[in-house]
Amino acid sequence: MRPSRTTRRATVGTVSAALLATTVLTVAPAQAATAPSAPVAASPDSSAPVRFVDIEGDGGITLKANVFTPSDADGTRRYPVIVLPTSWSMPQIEYMAQARKLADKGYVVVGYNSRGFWQSGGEIETAGPKDIADASKVIDWALAHTPADPHKVGMAGVSYGAGISLLAAASDKRIKAVAALSGWGDLVGSIYSGRTEHRQAAQFLGATGALTGRPSPEFRTIMKDFLASNLDKEQDLIAWGRKRSPAAYLDKINANGAAIMLGNAWGDSIFPPNQTADFYEKLTGPKRLEFRPGDHATAEGLGLFGLPNDTWTDTQRWFDHYLKGADNGVNRESPVLLKSRSTGAYEGYKSWKDVPSAQRRIDLGGSQRIRTNWDSGADGGLVILSSMMDQFFRLPPMASIPLLPRSVAAVWQSERYPSGQRVRGTTRLHTTLTSTAESGTAIAYLYDVGPLGIGKLVTHAPYTFHGKTPDQPFGVDLDLFSTAYDVPAGHHLAVVVDTVDPLYITHNPGGARLTFSSPADDPSYVSVPVRD
Incomplete structure (x- = not known):
């Protein structure tokens, strides 16, 4: 059945508005993504310098990256390292404000453009095996070219970067801590919940991917069948999504034992909160779950500009404890933290099941x-x-x-x-x-x-x-x-x-x-x- 005229107008308007927002966030800083690999002087209010580098990814492609190193690095000591894969459609400078803050606190931070987007090579694989192999390649590079401690490796990211970080934690035992913000546990349960195609979410991802990157043939086919409601290809869609779902690798994630912090928004229209909570409940290692008002990536979005942000503050506390060993109490707090949409007040619970009384x-x-x-x-x-x-x-x-x-x-x-x-x-x-x-x-x-x-x-x-x-x-x-x-x-x-x-x-x-x-x-x- 064809969508109604009202539905078509709403969909086109929504995707146009979303594309405009993405363009404002990504196109403006695009020039910086092509910066040379020589060190860049720190800004007056920060001390950690940044380098723009090329890292060889899986299959020999080039991943555009930036590296922050603590200002007191003198070659005699090692520092915890945090790897940050970019969000869907975002350029490699996405995390620079937070990366500099982390470096000023004693971390080596490597942010890189996920394959298929902007100046990085390859095609968009949608958190496929090549993306996960890239994450390990970036860790290899950081250990070889920075004063990174091989025993203190963390990964974090927003949205697409969150999903890649969780999937990498299943395959790379070196990863000791993860902060996955506005990510997914179950990709199929996100955009196909209730066996219903989430039209606007899929159109948003497809349009922004085509605008800023190079979608792979597989991704183009999946999106075409999905938006056409091709039921003959339903099992192919489910298999494709399961391969890219951290929930499918829970045994490996739990066996590797990384400390995992999950943050999401109540109104996330791309990765709804249910699937995040279900994934959280099945984790057996150190874990934390935070839900706040907002939509996809908006709970932590202002922090990307360096503004005060509770989600990023808790992310640093998480890494401080599980990578640096800081006794900051994050491991003794209620592991489930909820912020009311109505009052803005925080509430702590010992588990997701304990939230309703x-x-x-x-x-x-x-x-x-x-x-x-x-x-x-x-x-x-x-x-x-x-x-x-x-x-x-x-x-x-x-x-x-x-x-x-x-x-x-x-x-x-x-x-x-x-x-x-x-x-x-x-x-x-x-x-x-x-x-x-x-x-x-x-x-x-x-x-x-x-x-x-x-x-x-x-x-x-x-x-x-x-x-x-x-x-x-x-x-x-x-x-x-x-x-x-x-x-x-x-x-x-x-x-x-x-x-x-x-x-x-x-x-x-x-x-x-x-x-x-x-x-x-x-x-x-x-x-x-x-x-x-």
Whole structure:
């Protein structure tokens, strides 16, 4: 089915805005990426000098890199080394502000442009085996050409650099500590969660990759099949994504024992928080999980400009303890750190499972039948932009719940909460669905509804099915994206389900109908995790 005109306009506008933001961040400093390899004098407010160098990557390609060395290096001592692969589409100077800060604290820091992007050689492999081999090659170079300590090797990165760092920790035993910021544990579970293609996220990655790099034929084919919803290639997509998922190498990561810090944003529209939390729970070595308001890479983004940033502060503390042995207490703190979207306050927990202390049920009683392929007005917003609005202005996507047309949106509402509710963790939906077609898509939303009926989006998630017998009911269990949101006193929650969202590719044939029912022997409900 072709997307609606509204959906096409929203998608084009979103990708254009995202490309503009990427261009501002990347094209302006591009000249610096071609700097010579001679030492460059430090700025007046910093002491660590920088060198721009070429490093030979896997297969003999050239990786453009920059190297910061502590100013007191005199050839008589070794320093911990941190390797920083760049984010998707970013040039090699991405981490220079943070690299200089780390070098001033006694680290050798090597930041390099991931293969296939900007002036680095090769093609975009999307964190494939060649990217992981490159990471080890960079470590080899650092140990041979800088005063780096071979027993104190760390890796860190944002987004793409985070994924490469985690995958490298599975294959290179020299890596003792990792800080993975806005990365992924499960690539398929990120852009194909609920068996639904995350349209805007994929278009954003494809467009920015083509703008700033050289996508490999394999990547071009995967993206083409993905955006065309080619179900004949679904297993190829899953195999491709699994090969690039740190979760597939958990046994090796745990056996190697690197101390791993994970940071992400509640509203990450490329790598949703659920898959990060699931990956964290399965790690057995030293670990830390941090969630903050925002979208993809926005929680740590300002730190890339050298501005004060909690995520980068904790990253340095993590390396100080696990690479330098500093007794700074990071190993004794609550390993799960959450920042509320509503209050901005931090909360510490001993595990992800301990985040909610209770569950509040919203019964999805009765039977509701809706038409498909009509936009009800409920949606998850726009990739990158909507959750940034929530982060900086506390303005998530909104909808007027009383005005949602019940012919195209199923709506259930809770009682009013006199004392409010502190939603913490993963909301789960259980229902019975009957479709007039064998395939279809539904998107579930949870709204915080005020006295005037205006709903602020708390969380949502898509769900797609294929191969079902028409007019035969089947059970649906869906995890909505994890969050930390405070419902004010006097408000209530609303559950909304419709079939169109500009974030996703939907699979409802023309004229199809979806019916949500609640059998007596298997009642439908939404379970909301709360903190008393």
